[in-house]
Amino acid sequence: MKAAVWMAAVSLAAWAAVALFVDHGTAADVLLGLLAPVAVAIVSWVVVERAHARAPERLTALMIKAFAAKMVVFGAYVAVMIGLLARRPGPFVAGFTVSFVGLYAWEAALMQRMMSRARRAP
Numbered sequence: 295m296k297a298a299v300w301m302a303a304v305s306l307a308a309w310a311a312v313a314l315f316v317d318h319g320t321a322a323d324v325l326l327g328l329l330a331p332v333a334v335a336i337v338s339w340v341v342v343e344r345a346h347a348r349a350p351e352r353l354t355a356l357m358i359k360a361f362a363a364k365m366v367v368f369g370a371y372v373a374v375m376i377g378l379l380a381r382r383p384g385p386f387v388a389g390f391t392v393s394f395v396g397l398y399a400w401e402a403a404l405m406q407r408m409m410s411r412a413r414r415a416p
Contacts, residue, residue: 295340297339297343297404298339302336305328305332308392308393309321309324309325309328309389316385319382323381323385323389324386326381327375327385327386327387327389327390327391327393328390328393330371330390331390331393331398334368335398335400342405346408346412368394372390
């Protein structure tokens with residue numbers, strides 16, 4: 295859970311730093327771009343932590359199902375934001391992409407650390 299709080303805090307701080315240098319409309323588009331990756335990464339990490347604690351051998355199957363669900367969620371989110379709500383694609387996609395890549399790299403590092411701890415445990 296601690297990692298999830300850090301993910302949210304760092305994402306918000308990064309957005310605040312960007313917002314200092316751009317107009318309000320661009321800042322809003324960037325924020326909307328990063329909201330879905332942040333929310334999904336937080337939920338995903340909490341689920342992975344809990345699943346690993348209960349049944350680590352089932353983690354791969356869970357992650358495959360989660361990947362499919364994420365594809366649907368992200369596809370729908372981008373379609374709604376750009377298609378229906380007419381957000382400007384440039385700032386929206388920039389916020390989405392940077393947060394998506396950064397958060398999933400972070401989540402991969404957390405998962406690697408979690409797995410290495412599990413291998414060392416008796």
